[in-house]
Amino acid sequence: MTQALQTANHQYHERLKQVLPGGVHYNFNMPWEEVPLHFVDGRGSRLTDMDGNEYLDLYARFGAMILGHAHEEYLDALQDAVRRVLCVSHTDADADALELMAAHIPSAEMIRFGLSGTEILxxxxxxxxxxxxxxRFLRFENHYHGNADNIMGGRVTDPQNPVPVDFKGDYKGTAGRATNVMADQSYLLPWNDTELLESFFGEHGDTLACVLTEPVCVNGGSIEPAPGFLERLRALCTEHGVVLIFDEMITGVRTGLGGAQKALGVIPDLTTLGKAISGGGVPVSALAGRRELMALLESKKVIHAGTYNGYPLGAAAVAATFTILARDDEAVLHAMHRRAGQLRSTLVEEAARVGLPLVVQGPPGVASYHCSEEPLEHPGQYDFDLMSKDIIVATAFQRHGVLVSSISRLYPNAQLSDDDLEVFETRARRALGEAKQSIDEIFGS
Ligand SMILES: Cc1ncc(COP(=O)(O)O)c(C=O)c1O
Incomplete structure (x- = not known):
């Protein structure tokens, strides 16, 4: 038996692999992680694995866990919902959840719940x-809108006709996908290029049903929209009768309860939400939008179905999350953003101390770090080499007790404390020294 197999975590993974493909429920799994960590306890920002190792959780389950682990008020609300009625079609929990969302999210005149981001998109x-x-719809390179065949990956080979096609080496490509659905349904453009957008709309605008974009391109490296880009996109969509959809699966709640649309002052026709809206404990996604569009669901002209849509526990979780975060003018979120800012400064300072070029960019609730001299301006800069360096940092972090997303995100939570910040500083110092050495060995200093 190897040394590795002696840990409880490894032994458990071996057992799981007999019945669970790869021992994981998720194939985009952290690329560096040969054996995933299995956790047995979570408190605040800390997690404990099967071997008793403790970690600072800045991964937050892809950003969903915004309230932090074992948040008392949230758990009370979930317990109350569980004890009252667990599985029926309609309860008294919906109105609170939906009215709170509508009160905060500018585009949300009406809302429907689903379970995952993929399906609600x-x-x-x-x-x-x-x-x-x-x-046809238009989407942008390096954005992510779920793992359905028609919406993920692809590459444009002819800029004159920017339809995405499969290509070998696309890590989102993989086998078994329906052929041609991307090419038949969509266009794919680089993001943040207003001139290109203008000329594209000139040619294809009148054929588009909608444009789909993350308002801050978190999946492409937490890149903020170029000045005027989203405003111009909004105007072009209105001009050409195209529905503008903001995918706020990540930016919703984390950038403020009104999402990035409120912060940026650009209001889409439809908004997709998920992850943090339900506080991280249970899955809920949402489609929010203008009454006129959402009325198509009311008239049943458009079908939206799902066994568990609007389940009581999910609605209670959304209501509790918005109640907790809305209190005192979003005081908890402001405090979380402040601490996230401190974390960011520490990371940059500690990287500089060991001579590792590193920037942190994006709004504080959804920031990413990159091993780069300058912040990225467009998602295309988040290339294979940069991603590899960022993953080396994430690996070193994990070895030293800090969990961050494989794609270099730093997701704070509402319970992030001063003590967590101190622990982060100590662990980051050790991890970054090690990461710098590995990066130099692989890429040259
Ligand atoms: C912006 C965005 N949209 C959609 C999705 C898909 O959501 P889900 O994983 O719940 O299907 C994700 C997931 O990471 C996302 O980041």
Missing amino acids: QTALRLARAYTGRN
Whole structure:
């Protein structure tokens, strides 16, 4: 038996692999992580694994865990919901959840719940197609909108006709996907290029059902929109009768309860939400939008279905999350952003101390670090080499007791404390020294 197999974590992984493909439920799994950590306890910002090792959790389950682990008020609300009625179609929990969301999110005149981001994005496309009577949609390179065949990966080979096609080496490509659905349904453009957008709309604007974008491109490295880009996109969509969809799966709640749309002052027609809206304990996604569009669901012109849609525990979780975070003018979120800012400064300072070029960019609730001299300006800069360096840092972090997302995100939570910040500083110092050495060995100093 190898040394590795002697840990409880490794032994458990071996057992799991007999019945669970790869021992994981998720194939985009952290690329560096041969054996995933299995956790047995979570308190605040800390997690404990099966071997008793403690970690600072800045990964927060892809950003969903915004309240931190074992948040008392949140757990009380979930317990109350569980004890009252667990599985029926309609309860008294919906109105609170939906009214709170509508009160904060500018585009949310009406809202429907689903379970995952992937499925709610498909409903958004369906609604936009029904509303416009058009089929094609535009999305942008390096954005992510779920793992359905028609919306993930692909590359444009002819800029004159920017339809995405499969290509070998696309890590989102993989086998088994339906052929041509991307090419038949969509266009794919680089993001943040207003001139290109203008000329694209000139040619194709009247054929589009909708444009889909993350308002801050978190999946492409937490890149903020270029000045005027989203405003111009909004105007072009209105001009050409195209539905504008903001995918706020990550930016929703984390950038403020009104999402990035409120912070940036650009209001889409439809918004997709998920992850942090339900506080991280249970899955809920949401489609929010203008009454006129959402009315297509009311008239049943467009189908939106799902066994568990609007389940009581999920609605209670959304209501509790918005209640906790809205209190005192979003005081908890402001405090979380402040601490995230401190964390960011520490990371940059500690990287500089060991001579590792590193920047942190993006709004404080959804920031990413990059082993780069300068912040990235467009998602195309988040290339293989940069991603590899960022992963080396993430690996070193994990070895020293800090969990961050494989794609270099730093997700704070509402319980992040001064003590956590101190622990981060100590661990980051050790981890970054080690990361710098590995990066120099692989890429040259
Ligand atoms: C912006 C964005 N949209 C959609 C999704 C898909 O959500 P889900 O994983 O719940 O299907 C994700 C997931 O990471 C995301 O980041």
